[in-house]
Amino acid sequence: MASGPTTRRTFEPWDDPKSKPILRVSSVSKSYGSVTAVDQLSLDIHRGEFFALLGPSGCGKTTLLRMLAGFERPDTGRIELDGVDMTAVPPYRRPVNMMFQSYALFPHMSVEGNIAFGLKQEGLPAREIKTRVAEALALVQLPDYGRRKPHQLSGGQRQRVALARSLVKRPKMLLLDEPLAALDRKLREETQFELMTIQEQVGITFVIVTHDQDEAMTMASRIAVMDRGRIAQVAPPTEIYEQPNSRYVADFIGSVNLFEGNYVGGDGAPTMRCAEAGCDLSLAQPLLVAPGHRLWVAIRPEKLEISREPPPPGTLNCLSGVVWDIGYLGDFSTYRVKLDSGKIVSAAEANRMRLTERTISWEDRVYLRWVPQAAVALLS
């Protein structure tokens, strides 16, 4: 270890066929009356993962989490934790703990009392409870707050106590229901990194529910994007962003320009005929579909190159339009360009220089282009 180039350790147990998942959800469904909250959902989560369930409200992510905790029984399907069937096990017998969105701290108990609560249920000796509570308080950096009552703490401190309380029993899996939703933006960003550090320290599998894509992208080893009770895509953050498998995922994570068209086969140069773009768009690689098949090309705003100079003739994937709107975000400027077809396309450009005078202004005719590898072709 002393010499040689350090290699970045990769953590990808989901690609390892020998790795046995710690959590296995098999075709689980749950309905409330006529509303299907979770629909035939299957999912594997591996030991040590920081797994995010991401989706808009009402997509079933919280229902799924509550089924993992045992608060809801699935109508059909099976939930297995570490090889043991948990489907019918009540919450108080599951080796899983949950951190609640409201924190759910017991208001009549001190911080210590709250953290010790779970250990007392196990019937541990008082000495051990004391040391483990102290350890948990040290872990969340609140060593001197044991005697306080929850109402004497700030929102951020309460969040840490809730985390300590759910970690102190050393569960096989920690479930976090929107753990940062109640914090303000600045604190939320700090806490994201802290949660990651703590997760590495304790080595417990974390499953987090969030509707905040930045949160999921920052913290998670893998993200499951959910849509109406189903999983749209499960992948690491970079893949979710760069290789979305559907328009839904591409559109939910970040912003994206979508062009609709029909596939034009071709051995050497696969392209898409696109009325919105006003020209054929060339694709990075051929697709296994028949010519004429409907498809979409997704391209992120920051991957578009915007310029006032017309590109040399024959350039691939070049659109032209008029600047419709400019959004200045400090680090980025976003240009909304109206194509001749009437379609609005967003292009983002990093503000590398201090902006004193805009090179591109409203009503300017601009040219947008991208290399085929920057775009993704989607079939759904």
Added chain:
Amino acid sequence: MTFGAATREATRARWAARASLILKPLQSALDAFPPSRWLMRRLDRRALKGRLLAIAPPYAWLLIFFLAPFAIVLKISFAEPDVAMPPYTEVFALIEDAGSFFLSIKLNFSNYLLLIEDDLYLRAYLNSLKIAAISTALALMVGFPIAYAMARAPRRWRGALVMMMILPFWTSFLIRVYAWIGILKNEGLLNGFLQWLGVIGEPLTILNTDFAVYIGIVYSYLPFMVLPLYAALERMDESLLEAASDLGCRPVKAFWVITVPLAAPGIIAGSFLVFIPVVGEVVIPDLLGGSDTLMIGRLLWAEFFSNHDWPVASAVAMILLLILVIPIVLFQRHQAARQEAAR
């Protein structure tokens, strides 16, 4: 004792804490009841016009309707019975002697001595406390499930449920107690029903027993127990029970370690609201109880109206007040001390 403003502030806060212990659950019970919310808003708007205007009425009320009568009863308890109108001797008298005026105060302690000497009074006090304690426990046992069910009912029903709890107050208390005679008497509804079922052959004697008194008390005072309990339980966050379960606590245990402690303010307020008036209850033991149901309220009534012995009746009332006030003060002092220790 010149610690200045800080001490005064602390004292004020302590009193506020004591008051809120009982008032807060009541307040929330009232808040849950829409017409009272409207009334409170109206009163709030008034209060803005001047703090004094808002604070004065309760103090004036207490002065006129509590402190003044209290002083009069205290005075009569030191008088001697007399065949006069009013039927007692004057305690204070202005005496003129050689051009000077003297205030003579003649205190007669024999009324209080009588209460000690005749064990009838002691037994009546103890029996009243016993009946009040048992009734409070019964009301708590009956009221807790009702309050719990109300607090967990769908939100849109809760207002109606609170309303139903208060509805009996629209009818006269006396009529409602009389109605129980019709239910409990030998040829009453209950015995008739049981005989029709074939459970019993001969009618049960329920009326004019202590059992009937308990039924009457629990029935009459149940809303006073349920409303503060409901207010405390309704505020409780249900996710706390989920959290307890998640941490390995079984539901039955979670009830005792989470629900009950959090409902404690409601339990305490409800118990006081039942216990205190029941100790002095007159109508229910008189109508439903037997001639041997000894309660201090009945005795007081008899002293006052049958014996026309106002001084002894007043002494009975004074001791009753002391019996009730001392535990409350002790309890509240303990509670305030605990709250301060927690800070």
